Amino acid sequence: MKAIINATLVMKDHLIPDGVLIIEDGKIADFGEMRTTPVPEGCDIIDAKGLYVGPGLVDIHSHAGGGVRFEQDPKKAAPSHLQHGTTSILATPGYRLTTPEYIACIDRIREAMQSPEGENIAGIYMEGPYINPNFGSLKHLNPWAGPIRAEDYQPVIDAGADLIRVWVLGPEREGILDFVKDARKANPNVKFTVGHSEASPQQIEALMPYGLCIGTHHTNATGDLPKYPECRGVCVDEAVNNNREIYAELISDSAGIHVDPYMQRLIRRIKGDDRIILISDQTSHAAMNPPGFDHVTDINFTLMENGGIDISGSKLYLNGACRNYMKHTGASIVDAFRVGSYNPAKVVGLTDRGEIRKGLRADLVITDHQMNIQSVILKGEVKL
Numbered sequence: 001m002k003a004i005i006n007a008t009l010v011m012k013d014h015l016i017p018d019g020v021l022i023i024e025d026g027k028i029a030d031f032g033e034m035r036t037t038p039v040p041e042g043c044d045i046i047d048a049k050g051l052y053v054g055p056g057l058v059d060i061h062s063h064a065g066g067g068v069r070f071e072q073d074p075k076k077a078a079p080s081h082l083q084h085g086t087t088s089i090l091a092t093p094g095y096r097l098t099t100p101e102y103i104a105c106i107d108r109i110r111e112a113m114q115s116p117e118g119e120n121i122a123g124i125y126m127e128g129p130y131i132n133p134n135f136g137s138l139k140h141l142n143p144w145a146g147p148i149r150a151e152d153y154q155p156v157i158d159a160g161a162d163l164i165r166v167w168v169l170g171p172e173r174e175g176i177l178d179f180v181k182d183a184r185k186a187n188p189n190v191k192f193t194v195g196h197s198e199a200s201p202q203q204i205e206a207l208m209p210y211g212l213c214i215g216t217h218h219t220n221a222t223g224d225l226p227k228y229p230e231c232r233g234v235c236v237d238e239a240v241n242n243n244r245e246i247y248a249e250l251i252s253d254s255a256g257i258h259v260d261p262y263m264q265r266l267i268r269r270i271k272g273d274d275r276i277i278l279i280s281d282q283t284s285h286a287a288m289n290p291p292g293f294d295h296v297t298d299i300n301f302t303l304m305e306n307g308g309i310d311i312s313g314s315k316l317y318l319n320g321a322c323r324n325y326m327k328h329t330g331a332s333i334v335d336a337f338r339v340g341s342y343n344p345a346k347v348v349g350l351t352d353r354g355e356i357r358k359g360l361r362a363d364l365v366i367t368d369h370q371m372n373i374q375s376v377i378l379k380g381e382v383k384l
């Protein structure tokens with residue numbers, strides 16, 4: 001057994017100062033104020049020294065870790081996230097893989113999940129294949145721009161049905177409902193997101209009864225459908241904002257480039273901390289920072305064919321995203337854990353983690369007030 005003492009416990013909606021948390025058999029056995037919660041004899045004592053102890057972070061959308069893509073080497077990508085407090089991560093292949101490449105990638109991730117290096121991988125988030133081919137970095141290389149055909153997608157569904165928790169799609173793609181139904185046949189609990197899309201709100205809402213409940217990197221790679229010149233149209237962002245059932249993924253980088261700090265505050269006001277999911281969307285390909293952006297350390301830039309500059313994911317880990325979200329929106333550390341652990345775990349069905357509660361997995365981080373992670377505990381074992 002282990003006991004974390006002198007902890008400020010971060011609960012779902014409040015703090016417990018001067019707290020203690022007991023770990024037994026990899027699970028949270030007990031917690032509370034130190035003066036009323038007995039520490040069993042023989043416990044290994046971990047002194048949190050007054051720092052915050054919250055649930056391990058849950059990153060549902062990340063393509064890479066430490067400069068290595070999950071689709072290449074998941075065993076190398078996953079540990080760097082664990083060292084930053086992410087105790088559960090969904091490995092995210094890109095949308096440019098062919099059917100055989102997807103299958104090989106899924107097999108690699110499955111093998112990694114059974115190894116010590118991949119123990120924080122909790123499944124797969126499929127960013128594709130059926131996004132709108134007009135969106136995404138390197139979109140000209142998208143092999144899935146043609147018609148939706150079962151002979152292309154069914155082998156991918158079959159290969160990953162037990163691991164894939166989320167599929168990103170463009171609801172405007174012709175024939176998308178066939179794909180959605182087949183994906184649900186393989187896994188009735190699978191979730192869908194609208195992403196890399198310019199669907200109308202009606203096209204998005206039509207898929208909500210089938211499990212569409214997330215907006216992928218809200219306000220990034222989402223279109224605009226103006227009906228009249230000089231009039232803002234309604235499109236993906238508006239549908240995500242307007243439907244309370246839809247959670248909004250947010251990339252919160254330090255400079256507020258993916259999502260302007262003002263926009264982050266607006267999204268927080270509209271969606272609330274109970275409907276926002278922070279993601280890293282970490283990628284690996286990095287061009288040089290363009291002139292004037294030397295200070296930006298947590299974004300990947302790409303050069304476009306026309307010589308212009310685009311952004312292409314981040315170098316973020318989720319603890320940094322939590323720190324930035326607090327900075328840009330004024331959220332508290334309780335709110336940061338809500339959007340960085342509780343919400344994402346809940347949405348993708350990881351029901352045994354994401355908060356401090358008796359009986360849940362002892363996935364925990366010890367952190368200062370700026371989410372500088374001091375210690376990481378996974379299934380009761382100290383990893384950092």
Ligand SMILES: [Zn+2]
Nearest residue numbers: 061063127281
């Ligand atoms: Zn992504």
